[in-house]
Amino acid sequence: MTDTVGTRDFLLPDLGEGLSEAEIVEWRVAVGDVVTVDQTVVEVETAKAVVDVPCPYPGRVVALHGAAGEVRPVGQPLITIAALDGGDDPDPHATYREEERAGSGNVLIGYGTGHGVPGRRRRRPRLSVAKEPGTPAPANPGSGPPAPAGSSARTGAGVGAGPSSPAGVPASVDRTSDPVRTGGPVAAPLVISPIVRRLAKERGVDLASLRGTGPGGVIRRADVETARSAPAARLAAVPDAPDAHVGLVPAGDGDVVVPLTGIRKVIADKLSRSRREIPEVTIWVDVDATGLLETRATINAASPDAPVSILALLARICLSGLRKYPQLNARVDTEGQRIVQSAGVHLGIAAQTDRGLVVPVLRDAQRLTTGELAAALAETTAAARAGTLPPGRLTGGTFTLNNYGVFGVDGSTPIINHPEAALLGVGRIVDKPWVVDGQLAVRKVTQLSLTFDHRVCDGGVAGGFLRHVADCVERPALLVANV
Incomplete structure (x- = not known):
């Protein structure tokens, strides 16, 4: 961690076992967001595992160093945090004391207190398919292809390039749309915990059909447990694509290139x-x-x-x-x-x-x-x-x-x-x-x-x-x- 006037640079920590670098998978916060102690700010992939990286101190995000897909060396700046004014400093351990956050224990080697760290979420595959000639481009080219229907690729993790989250909803909650499921952009279900997503998948509960009772409309475990599993919800679920397709990009004549990362x-x-x-x-x-x-x-x-x-x-x-x-x-x-x-x-x-x-x-x-x-x-x-x-x-x-x-x-x-x-x-x-x-x-x-x-x-x-x-x-x- 390095300090400048009013700001602190949080450096990518040593993730153990001699690992010297990590690839940024997804930012969980955006510039302007307020983070609390041990809140997960980014998901990175090392040579051995996908790791949620918590920030060891509170403040306001003023800079994110690196974009998704970029490899950052250990010891280099990862995120810059500005200290909050005295009256604006949140209680780092009072926000979202949800049952889903209990027992996650995803604390990295050498730092972190273990308070309120969201559970580990596995990286999901993203598949790009070569378009047929004449296929119109997406309305927002910078946003990337939409996630498959039923996929949890973005559920429970915000996109770092987006605006700061509204009051009462953590930055880690997904608000991306799912046009494949509905035929038009709609608000995605608010889910914090991987436990909730797994429970919903096991019981065949469509999260999009639930109204969360947690703070800010977050879907809790109790919401899934009390929901009745409709046959339509089970039919709507689409199994995750195998990880053999992770990182697939189109090449000439329909060839597929798989980056070794x-x-x-x-x-x-x-x-x-x-x-x-x-x-x-x-x-x-x-x-x-x-x-x-x-x-x-x-x-x-x-x-x-x-x-x-x-x-x-x-x-x-x-x-x-x-x-x-x-x-x-x-x-x-x-x-x-x-x-x-x-x-x-x-x-x-x-x-x-x-x-x-x-x-x-x-x-x-x-x-x-x-x-x-x-x-x-x-x-x-x-x-x-x-x-x-x-x-x-x-x-x-x-x-x-x-x-x-x-x-x-x-x-x-x-x-x-x-x-x-x-x-x-x-x-x-x-x-x-x-x-x-x-x-x-x-x-x-x-x-x-x-x-x-x-x-x-x-x-x-x-x-x-x-x-x-x-x-x-x-x-x-x-x-x-x-x-």
């Missing part, structure tokens, strides 16, 4: 580096998973309130294998010309989200019981798909488990999550003919693959690890002897 760029860079630096080898084996499924059913019958997933059991088996073969729980330090074996297993779980592939990490997973692993996996993957994991939860893994069977495929030769040394992949579990005690039977069969860095070990270690995992899948009783 944000998390997509990080994925591309990391996978390219992994393929350049790591001499990887993939080995695989088919296994009879019937016993593993039976073991899971027995565990869940005994503890129905705390079910254990197949992924949790596979994670437990991997931990057993890494205890026996620690060479695979390692990384290569190319600068120091050494192999570093990690003391703890920081287990990465590959998760497909609508923003791309992410690998959240369970730190010191070897310390967790199987039940704790199951709970941690469920919580972590759900948070990853919701986009609420902090950047620190997406780095630092030492071994990755990848369940690509959820996509209906049998096998894969995945790329190692750099700088890790190995990755275990699991295919779909399907009925197949299998020989059991000399007799042909139908069994639950899956394929396991191990991709490993040949610099950290040779085939004997990698094959021993994969065989140990396969044996534990086929005969889960062996797992008990090793934990």
